[in-house]
Amino acid sequence: MRKVGWSPAFQTSLSKRIILRSYLWGGRAISNRISILGSVIATFGFFFLPLLEIKPNRLASGIPVNLFEIPGDTRFLVLFILALLPIALSFMEERGRRGWSLVIIGNLLIFLTLLLSAGAGIQLLEGSEALFEEGTRISNPRIFTSSAIALGLLGGYIVLFGGLRDLVAEKTASIVRLIASLIGPVLVLLMLLSGTLDIFSIMVEFYERGATLGQRFIEHFVFVLVSLAAGLVIGIALGLWAARDERAEDMILYTVGIIQTIPSLALFGVLLVPLARLGDRAFVEVAGFILMMLVVGLVLLFFLRFIQGSLPERLRSWSIILSFAVMFIPLALITILLITFGFRVILNIFLDESLRQVVIWVALGVLQFPVLLWLGRRIEREATAKRLRYVRYGLLALSLVGLLYLGLNGAGQVIRGRQLADITIRNLGVSGIGTAPAIIALTLYSLLPLVRNTYAGLKNVDPAIIDSGKGMGMTAAQIFFQIELPLALPIIMAGVRNAAISLVGIAAVASIIGAGALGDFILLGVNTTSVDLILLGAIPAIILAVVLDALLQILEGLLISPGIQRPSQ
Structure with a gap:
């Protein structure tokens, strides 16, 4: 009977490849390949693709602007440097420091990709007349986000995710990881609320519609x-x-x-x-x-x-x-x-805005049921768990009454007082x-x-x-x-x-x-x-x-x- 399996020569060759690959990827401290991928994506976007596009109006064709074509100082090059840093940081041997460094870089990439692009958009709008050819009708110039911003945000998220993976391996507390992952999105939300990103055309459309x-x-x-x-x-x-x-x-x-x-x-x-x-x-x-x-x-x-x-x-x-x-x-x-x-x-x-408050209270009453159910499973004292069970079902009963009230109001708006024969x-x-x-x-x-x-x-x-x-x-x-x-x-x-x-x-x-x-x-x-x-x-x-x-x-x-x-x- 023919023996099934790998030949000794192939096994030796495979072992050499595994040893060589382990050496290239940092020996025992395996590199953070996820963050390397995010770094490559962001770097490719900032180096090869347009960051912004300026148009004389919403429908006309525009002029793409690369990261290296933005006039003024060199602060916009920070994005390109930040995009390259995770490649070097991914080979750090100490996983905890590497994870926190990548989390910081990922949040900065998410935050600065939008902040610096908004600043570049303001500069382009101020000198928009010099950018277009003579005879171009400029009625309402717009700044459009382009593909480099999308890849920058995607790369920043992947770098952040790679850093969080290292923190998981180091058994960092989940609440700490959650806070670390939300820093970038919270900063972006603050920019939205403060009007920093109002320069972009999508925000103009948002305010209009x-x-x-x-x-x-x-x-x-x-x-x-x-x-x-x-x-x-x-x-x-x-x-x-x-x-x-x-x-x-x-x-x-x-x-x-x-x-x-x-x-x-x-x-x-x-x-x-x-x-x-x-x-x-x-x-x-x-x-x-x-x-x-x-x-x-x-x-x-x-x-x-x-x-x-x-x-x-x-x-x-x-x-x-x-x-x-x-x-x-x-x-x-x-x-x-x-x-x-x-x-x-x-x-x-x-x-119906008049029912908005009732909807919120009913939603909270329904959501409390699984939360209190989860909490009751982790309480050892039988008396406390029994009281919690009464509270859980009592709030659920009140929510059902509110749900019935909402249903009757909504059904009344659909039927609008019609007789049964007329429906x-x-x-x-x-x-x-x-x-x-x-x-x-x-x-x-x-x-x-x-x-x-x-x-x-x-x-x-x-x-x-x-x-x-x-x-x-x-x-x-x-x-x-x-x-x-x-x-x-x-x-x-x-x-x-x-x-x-x-x-x-x-x-x-x-x-x-x-x-x-x-x-x-x-x-x-x-x-x-x-x-x-x-x-x-x-x-x-x-x-x-x-x-x-x-x-x-x-x-x-x-x-x-x-x-x-x-x-x-």
């Missing part, structure tokens, strides 16, 4: 919130069904996978006609149809369940498909009405163009990570643990809520985070069918070739995705028992 931007941001957030909540309910239900029923497993997983492959524009087009027809119907008529179909479906399910034992194997699978098809229509209509009506209600609540499905938010097809499409797109992760999480639960629960006399519901769900929760939460981040990006496409959200600014910027408008829509979406992922990660840490948390947490 700030009110509209705020409304579009709320719309975008509500899109993500409602579609994620609806997808979570449907996805967990389908994932649980797939994990429990092997006959439905392939059908469910393949269906959500196929939905994910449909282009968003095609899905909007498919939904346009049926939703437009549905919107013209009276609510009473549709409600009667739903009730009739539910009764027919339940009778059919009961009948098939009664005769299923006497049916051949092939007919059993077809009976399941038939009952599913009959129940699908009323359940789909109920889901569409709940999602679209819920979106209109929640959007009205967020846009159409269009009054509840269902129409061929607008928010209805967008929110339904977003809900469908959220199903794949939610269903698959729920299915994978439940399937990965050790059967021996379930058998132990049965041996202790636990009911099926107790086994699910006390054993299976807590063990599967880390994987389910990973799916929730993936779905939330993807929905933030997909929601921007909904502007094509008049659904609003931040995509309005992106499309307007594309149509007018204005990079500032594109950034004005893209930057809040990026911030929303990052903040949402961080909040879900915190929620995951609060809800999941420390004994079953993933190693990355």
Whole structure:
């Protein structure tokens, strides 16, 4: 038999390469390669790419300005020197000093890239007439940020991240690392509040369109919130069904996978006609149809369940498909009405300034529940933990009362005092163009990570643990809520985070069918070739995705028992 393995000559050559590479990378003190990458990115941007672009007006073509072309003193070269420093610092042997040095350099790169660029922009505006050719009409000169600033900020963040990795290896306290990582962003925020960055064209557009931007941001957030909540309910239900029923497993997983492959524009087009027809119907008529179909479906399910034992194997699978098809229509209509009506209600609540204070108190009351739950797990005294449990549920009950008050107010704004006979499905938010097809499409797109992760999480639960629960006399519901769900929760939460981040990006496409959200600014910027408008829509979406992922990660840490948390947490 032929022996499988590496030859001695190849092993010797490989050992020599590993030893040589270890020597080149600093021997035992492995260099910080992440910070080297950030340094290369920032250096490339500052040396080869334009830092700013000055235009005679918002739409005309401009003049790119390199870092070395800025007139005046040489203080702008500090950026180039800062970009090169991490390469040298990355080979320091003492990891703690190296980490703190890279953190400082990374924060300085983030801060000075914007500060010095703003100072250079002021200089360019003061001498703008000399930069353009004679005859150029200068009506409202603008300073645009260019690619060197983007690479400088990206390189600074990567250098900062590399330094934080060294501090993690040195077991620096997490609160210290958090403060160190926030220095640069806090300085940038202070510059924004003080007006230092008002020289840039994107800030000019922000001041002109700030009110509209705020409304579009709320719309975008509500899109993500409602579609994620609806997808979570449907996805967990389908994932649980797939994990429990092997006959439905392939059908469910393949269906959500196929939905994910449909282009968003095609899905909007498919939904346009049926939703437009549905919107013209009276609510009473549709409600009667739903009730009739539910009764027919339940009778059919009961009948098939009664005769299923006497049916051949092939007919059993077809009976399941038939009952599913009959129940699908009323359940789909109920889901569409709940999602679209819920979106209109929640959007009205967020846009109504008179309800803003109630929204804040309800949000705080809901957020306290996982925080106090986490705190209660770490209190050893039973009496104190019991009091904390009463406080937790009491505040949650008050929040639910406030939530009911907000829901009634929002629903009243949607219905607007109409009589039940006068209400159409269009009054509840269902129409061929607008928010209805967008929110339904977003809900469908959220199903794949939610269903698959729920299915994978439940399937990965050790059967021996379930058998132990049965041996202790636990009911099926107790086994699910006390054993299976807590063990599967880390994987389910990973799916929730993936779905939330993807929905933030997909929601921007909904502007094509008049659904609003931040995509309005992106499309307007594309149509007018204005990079500032594109950034004005893209930057809040990026911030929303990052903040949402961080909040879900915190929620995951609060809800999941420390004994079953993933190693990355």
